[in-house]
Amino acid sequence: MDQPEAVGTVRLPYPTGYPVEWEADVVLRDGSTTHVRPIRPDDADALQRFQMAQSERSTYLRFFAALQRIPERMLTQLVTVDHVRRTALVAVRPAAGDGPDRRAEDIVGVARYDVIDDQPGRRTAEVAFNVADAIQGQGLGSVLLEHIAAAARERGVHRFVAEVLPQNRAMLGVFREAGYAVEQHLDDGVVTVSVDLDPTDRSREVMADREHRTEARSMQGLLSARRVLLIGPHDAAAAPTVDDLLAARVREAHAADPGDTELLVLGEHVTWADLGADSIDLAVIAAPPDEVIDAVRRLRGTGARGVVVLSAGWAEAGPDGVARRRELLRTAHAEGMRVVGPASYGLLTNVPGARLRASLALTAPRPGRVGLFSQSAPAAVTAAETVKRRGLGLSTLVSAGHRADVSGNDVMQYWQDDPHTDVVCLYLETLGNPRKFSRIARRLAQVKPVVVVVAGRHGSVVPPGHTVRATRAPRRMLDEVLRQSGVIRAENTHQLMDVAQVLAHQPLPAGGRVGILASSPSLAALVADAVAAAGLTVVGPPEPLSAGAPDDEIAAAVDALYAPDACDAVVVVSVPVVLPRTDAIARAVTEAAARTGRTTVVSAVGLHGLPDELASGDVRIPAFSTPEDAVWALGEVVRYAQWRTQDHGTPVRPPLREGMSDGAARAQARTLVESLLARHAGKPAPADGVLLDQGEAAELLACYGLTLWGSVSVRTADEAVAAAQELGWPVALKIAAPALRHRADLGGVRLDIADAEDLREDAERMLAAASALLPAPDPVLEVQAMAPTGVACVVRSVEDELFGPVVSFGLAGDAVDLLDDVTHGVPPLTDVDVARMVRGVRAAPRLFGYQGAPAADVAALEDVLARVSVMADDLPELASLELYPVAVAEHGASVLHATVRLRPAERRTDAPRRALPG
Numbered sequence: 001m002d003q004p005e006a007v008g009t010v011r012l013p014y015p016t017g018y019p020v021e022w023e024a025d026v027v028l029r030d031g032s033t034t035h036v037r038p039i040r041p042d043d044a045d046a047l048q049r050f051q052m053a054q055s056e057r058s059t060y061l062r063f064f065a066a067l068q069r070i071p072e073r074m075l076t077q078l079v080t081v082d083h084v085r086r087t088a089l090v091a092v093r094p095a096a097g098d099g100p101d102r103r104a105e106d107i108v109g110v111a112r113y114d115v116i117d118d119q120p121g122r123r124t125a126e127v128a129f130n131v132a133d134a135i136q137g138q139g140l141g142s143v144l145l146e147h148i149a150a151a152a153r154e155r156g157v158h159r160f161v162a163e164v165l166p167q168n169r170a171m172l173g174v175f176r177e178a179g180y181a182v183e184q185h186l187d188d189g190v191v192t193v194s195v196d197l198d199p200t201d202r203s204r205e206v207m208a209d210r211e212h213r214t215e216a217r218s219m220q221g222l223l224s225a226r227r228v229l230l231i232g233p234h235d236a237a238a239a240p241t242v243d244d245l246l247a248a249r250v251r252e253a254h255a256a257d258p259g260d261t262e263l264l265v266l267g268e269h270v271t272w273a274d275l276g277a278d279s280i281d282l283a284v285i286a287a288p289p290d291e292v293i294d295a296v297r298r299l300r301g302t303g304a305r306g307v308v309v310l311s312a313g314w315a316e317a318g319p320d321g322v323a324r325r326r327e328l329l330r331t332a333h334a335e336g337m338r339v340v341g342p343a344s345y346g347l348l349t350n351v352p353g354a355r356l357r358a359s360l361a362l363t364a365p366r367p368g369r370v371g372l373f374s375q376s377a378p379a380a381v382t383a384a385e386t387v388k389r390r391g392l393g394l395s396t397l398v399s400a401g402h403r404a405d406v407s408g409n410d411v412m413q414y415w416q417d418d419p420h421t422d423v424v425c426l427y428l429e430t431l432g433n434p435r436k437f438s439r440i441a442r443r444l445a446q447v448k449p450v451v452v453v454v455a456g457r458h459g460s461v462v463p464p465g466h467t468v469r470a471t472r473a474p475r476r477m478l479d480e481v482l483r484q485s486g487v488i489r490a491e492n493t494h495q496l497m498d499v500a501q502v503l504a505h506q507p508l509p510a511g512g513r514v515g516i517l518a519s520s521p522s523l524a525a526l527v528a529d530a531v532a533a534a535g536l537t538v539v540g541p542p543e544p545l546s547a548g549a550p551d552d553e554i555a556a557a558v559d560a561l562y563a564p565d566a567c568d569a570v571v572v573v574s575v576p577v578v579l580p581r582t583d584a585i586a587r588a589v590t591e592a593a594a595r596t597g598r599t600t601v602v603s604a605v606g607l608h609g610l611p612d613e614l615a616s617g618d619v620r621i622p623a624f625s626t627p628e629d630a631v632w633a634l635g636e637v638v639r640y641a642q643w644r645t646q647d648h649g650t651p652v653r654p655p656l657r658e659g660m661s662d663g664a665a666r667a668q669a670r671t672l673v674e675s676l677l678a679r680h681a682g683k684p685a686p687a688d689g690v691l692l693d694q695g696e697a698a699e700l701l702a703c704y705g706l707t708l709w710g711s712v713s714v715r716t717a718d719e720a721v722a723a724a725q726e727l728g729w730p731v732a733l734k735i736a737a738p739a740l741r742h743r744a745d746l747g748g749v750r751l752d753i754a755d756a757e758d759l760r761e762d763a764e765r766m767l768a769a770a771s772a773l774l775p776a777p778d779p780v781l782e783v784q785a786m787a788p789t790g791v792a793c794v795v796r797s798v799e800d801e802l803f804g805p806v807v808s809f810g811l812a813g814d815a816v817d818l819l820d821d822v823t824h825g826v827p828p829l830t831d832v833d834v835a836r837m838v839r840g841v842r843a844a845p846r847l848f849g850y851q852g853a854p855a856a857d858v859a860a861l862e863d864v865l866a867r868v869s870v871m872a873d874d875l876p877e878l879a880s881l882e883l884y885p886v887a888v889a890e891h892g893a894s895v896l897h898a899t900v901r902l903r904p905a906e907r908r909t910d911a912p913r914r915a916l917p918g
Contacts, residue, residue: 027914033332035330036915039078041079046105054132058133061171064165086113087113109140111129116161125152128162137170142178146912158670163190163192164191164193180195180196180200181196214914218338219411224354227279229264229270230247231284231286243287256363257362257363277302288311293331296335304337309344332405338405341400344401350395352367369422371415372426373398373400373411374397396421407432407917412424423503427496431481434804442484446644452488453489481803501633506600509638514568514571514634523573545574569600569638571631574603601622601634602621648832691901697898697900703871705867721756732783734748734750735748788887795882797881810822831862834866838865854890
């Protein structure tokens with residue numbers, strides 16, 4: 001039996017109480033961490049300590065007066081806020097001198113705003129900042145601005161104003177360099193700064209750049225560690241446990257391959273008392289969870305930049321384990337440390353002269369140019385052994401375990417600028433933040449290839465210990481995120497290594513023209529079919545070369561393939577049947593590849609040398625066991641090379657509303673959303689959100705320059721005729737019920753009705769049909785002026801918990817509903833993304849003059865899709881939107897109906913502020 005639809009109550013847009021969702025751990029410019037949270041009344045003592053520790057100059061720049069101690073009345077006011085009209089965020093760290101079990105905190109930074117203009121659509125607040133002298137210059141002011149701005153936007157504040165003394169250049173720089181639209185003027189010796197809080201392309205770019213630098217620096221602090229402390233179980237007299245074995249494994253790894261790292265073993269080489277200031281860089285911990293947390297507290301002041309937790313027993317152990325993991329992160333981040341794990345395989349850095357062995361691996365792969373990230377320890381073992389078996393060198397290996405903190409996103413930030421890494425490989429079990437992954441991977445893939453395996457497609461299977469948001473997006477949405485990011489998608493470890501071998505040892509091909517050298521005509525035909533299936537082009541007839549061909553014949557065939565402009569890549573397949581194998585072909589191909597720089601892959605049996613490659617001096621050509629593997633890997637590399645040279649466009653930013661600035665249009669949309677949600681507050685609502693009527697939907701769409709074609713709801717034939725006379729002839733008549741609205745085959749739509757007699761007849765017929773087909777009594781019809789005839793399309797957007805806004809496009813009818821002929825995109829979209837979505841559906845030829853029909857106005861359609869993407873990106877309250885149909889004529893596109901649902905916004909996985917997972 002079907003379950004009843006879940007219903008709830010619409011909440012007010014502005015919740016009251018302590019906004020715990022504003023709490024966040026952040027990374028500063030030096031790679032260390034701190035905690036940002038809303039201020040509380042019990043912060044009075046900490047705020048007073050903060051103020052008394054500030055220099056006279058800092059106090060004067062903040063308060064425009066000498067203020068050594070905050071008066072009690074003022075102090076009470078500063079810590080007592082409603083987090084709506086008045087709020088403050090504080091950056092905190094553990095208080096000094098309280099020992100390893102302290103709970104007190106020191107405030108190291110404050111940001112606050114007070115609303116001074118509460119008019120809807122132009123709500124303005126005064127903002128102020130104060131950063132501790134000791135950490136000024138570490139970027140905390142910029143972080144606090146991002147977080148207070150995000151909090152203000154959630155509360156409907158659209159603009160900040162601040163009064164700053166001219167000599168406070170640091171604070172003026174924070175505003176000026178944030179990328180927001182800023183105005184400032186000098187009046188009576190004070191600079192008044194006005195900041196529009198709408199994110200801009202520049203503010204997003206600034207945030208992404210700062211995020212990149214800080215997260216890369218924090219990873220560098222881990223991967224460049226030279227003094228590593230190994231911490232095992234505290235009870236040394238206990239019988240051997242898994243943790244003991246883990247600790248012993250790390251010791252054995254260092255004994256077998258000491259590298260360039262100094263390993264200190266707690267209880268053997270050192271005691272806690274021996275650890276002074278800046279005595280270690282990294283701690284590797286194999287102990288039960290409670291002992292891990294205690295050890296992290298004791299690491300305070302030792303200089304440790306992070307901890308690698310090898311042992312399990314955390315979130316996978318149930319609610320208590322989840323709480324322990326939260327405590328671990330809170331403790332480590334408060335001390336300025338990152339966490340790798342739990343259940344991590346560890347870290348390896350293979351750079352000669354700076355090697356790190358903080359891993360369970362007894363032996364490391366040889367040094368190379370590939371960076372490898374894996375989540376679980378078993379997956380890391382498999383990947384590492386495959387790398388060693390293939391002789392593929394690594395620069396870095398990072399296993400994140402349960403990915404409680406450090407993730408593939410962090411490591412990609414580091415690898416972007418790492419001079420020792422040319423190829424990035426990631427084996428992911430879950431994708432916790434697809435929007436951030438897409439943004440970082442797209443930036444990285446512009447300069448270095450990224451190859452990804454995702455074992456559980458967007459959380460369909462969640463391994464124990466991992467936390468992943470649910471998703472309603474289609475399964476292929478992950479493929480779209482990866483495609484949009486420019487990464488190479490592999491299905492398994494085998495394919496991951498196949499592509500990595502080509503990328504690590506061969507130059508990127510200039511194109512997709514492939515020359516084939518095969519040891520028999522049948523093999524040549526097989527390879528040609530594989531090349532075509534991979535989307536590549538065979539150049540010329542394949543060169544057949546028998547197994548026993550003389551050297552001059554081999555040289556001639558190879559020279560022909562590697563002639564200037566003969567092809568972009570070469571596939572060599574040599575499989576002897578009877579004759580003994582010689583290396584003449586291998587030598588000729590290797591020398592030709594080295595001489596020309598032509599991308600080359602080989603599938604051969606019986607070759608001497610390294611197992612998975614041909615090698616001659618510095619030239620290494622990847623060799624595969626089957627021709628199909630070689631061609632598939634080559635095809636993926638060709639597609640990546642083409643993506644890297646393509647124009648990816650610019651973010652779509654259509655002018656939103658005529659006669660109004662974009663900022664004013666967005667403010668109007670936010671105010672309207674607030675009022676609509678407030679209007680329905682307290683009323684029962686479906687779980688998928690509040691359904692707007694056509695008038696409300698038209699008003700909201702108009703804020704983004706989208707005009708909804710007018711319609712009139714009627715219940716009788718006489719009302720239909722009166723509506724048509726008001727709208728103008730000819731008209732369309734539709735049954736309003738969603739099940740029949742677009743079903744011409746069931747009598748739900750009649751078009752181009754030119755007079756009252758026909759309309760009356762059609763209305764009576766449709767009312768009768770609706771009464772028979774629908775259980776609800778008293779059916780409703782819609783009368784609508786006829787739009788220009790065109791191709792009917794569907795544009796949709798859904799706010800997904802994992803992916804955020806997901807925009808889709810298709811042509812109306814069975815192509816969408818039955819065949820799922822739909823393209824998807826994750827905003828923000830570029831003009832190239834929009835064009836690809838329109839042209840990516842299989843039915844797209846209908847838009848371009850199919851079978852003699854006039855071509856549709858594709859530019860107008862792309863404009864509609866672009867505006868929907870901007871709207872969806874701006875408004876997380878937009879639970880779902882469907883424009884169906886959008887009639888695309890020769891000139892223009894008409895939106896004939898809109899289904900819009902709103903619900904209070906949930907925080908997106910990639911909010912416009914920097915924050916670590918927690």
